Amino acid sequence: MLIVRNLRAGYGRIEALHGVSLSVRRGEIVAIVGANGAGKSTLLRAVAGLIVPWQGEVLFEDRSLAGTKPPAIVAAGIGLVPEGRWLFPPMSVLDNLRLGAYLRLRRGDKEAVRKDLERVFALFPILAERRKQPAGSLSGGEQQMLAIARALMSRPKMLLLDEPSTGLAPLLVEKIFETIVQLNGEGITFLLVEQNARAALAVANRGYVLETGRMVLQGRARDLLEDQEVKRAYLGKDYRDFAEGRAR
């Protein structure tokens, strides 16, 4: 569904991605894990068209996205849930959601948008309760739900999630990832980047490990969870063993 080949991108003169290739098949949840600064967000931003790649190709459903502007990429079926959520805090929950359907409302799909609102409220009942409240008054977890719900309003085939677990308590992280699995069951394909490798790989089908702008590992998510390198670098396994050993 999504194919990325030899992607090079960066900011200013600094190259953050040194020729990255990856693919996401329809119906998959694919996780990209890596440390802070590995280039994960740059990768998502390049796919979403927010930055222009220096080199390489991005294909979505066999069509090149080269030169495609972000609104057209959204219209093609790719939704981005950015890190930090990028909500409009003074606006109400409902208005934030309507903004997610901006392209469709402009086309006059009012009835369909109303149905989708009902759908996301059914998915996130808490947002229905708070539909009139300003987005800025929601808790971190609720804001993340709102950000996902807003992306769903564009009826994406694929969602790009940038660090969905950032700043959330473990219980909420679990809730967010449960939602991802549920939406995946409803047919949405996911590409998510995460520092929280454990949570991401627990729900993903496959994973890639990005290290300083280069892919260094790939495989089934359950194999990566067992991988010594991944454990050491991203799961804090050695430290936990040490700590547990001390507690005994």
Add this chain to the structure above:
Amino acid sequence: MNDAGNGNGEWLTPAERRQQQLERLQISCNRAYKNVPFYRNRFQAADLSPQDIGSLEDVRRLPFTERRHFGEHYPYGLFAVPLRDIVRIHTAPGIGGSLTVSGYTARDLKMWKEMVARALKAAGVSADDILQIVLHPGLANWGRDYKDGAEALQASVIPLNALHLSKQILVLRDYKTSVLITTPSSAVQIQELLFAADINPNELSLKTLILVGEPASRELRRGIEEHLHVTTWQHYGLSEVPGPAVAYECEGHEGLHVSEDHFLVEVLDPKTHEPVPEGESGELVLTSLTIQAFPLIRFRTGDRVRVLAEGCPCGRTLRRMEWLPDRVDELLVIQGVKIQKDQVAVRVAQTLGFSPKKLSVHLVRQGGYSALEVQLGMEEDLFSDEIKELERLVRKTAFELRQEFGVPVEVRLLEGPSVEGHP
């Protein structure tokens, strides 16, 4: 869930295959460059960085890895992970008198297990089978990988053991073995031993014979199949490094499907090192795509193969190759063990205490199985009045060579002029 996305790459479309191979090739290059000085230096000598590998064809810009490099970087010089991540260290008899050491991470072993299981499954092996492994000790790592793979299919495994072939045939009969994994040479020996021991193949439960280690001709296979009432399947593997079942036959028995989800295949003209035209034979060069501990970049196997262009009726999209009997290098392959002629000469010289002027090393076929034959020309240093002394030397040389290589050896003394010079 998408099966293709989940590990078994036997059925990918050509476009999916290329993308998967590219992703994995880039990761292999990144890892080799990052972790193995040998590979990093070779990238740099070629003025390349891993990001220059932007297509599968770009692999041709990289230098070859050859068998001698294993000896030169003995023991751990080519490992790409810290030793703490290695869970198995395997030794194989190397060439040039050195040992070849390879290592596996836990994930590597899992990968081999799945790859071998898949190859066995293609030969119809299942939980209902009793599977016996009879291999030369030099192929002990294959023995372990076959055991793991067969166990993954829940077959009952009789692992590699030290029993002599004459005892193996009793196990074969009494334990009701249904699948036997062995080399073509051993298969012929087993067949002869069975007949010599007056055991009628009808007393056996054997139905599947998996031939490994050396290519087997159609005639040889037909002979074995008729005598033992079995179906034969051929597997291709790498003996010194990684493991078995890199390529395997499906029910069509027309060529071996190469595990292209784990290896990138090149078939090159041994002289020009350029890809051979479609349908022609050349040297098989493999690049590992998923191996963590011991990555191989453009490893020259020395094996001659021919890629079959047509798709396979079985539906697997892994390309098929025909494994041809002659090699592109000078190695002799006897029961799956690779022997360099120079190595034999060195051992003979050590045994005799001098370097014979007239020495030639051959592979001979006796009945169906192969042996190492050393011909020594008569010369003064060797000459003795006593026939007994000469016989002693011949026996000693043969004994030492058997010790060294673990294969059948014949040493023959010839009149000087009739022997050609050393290879």
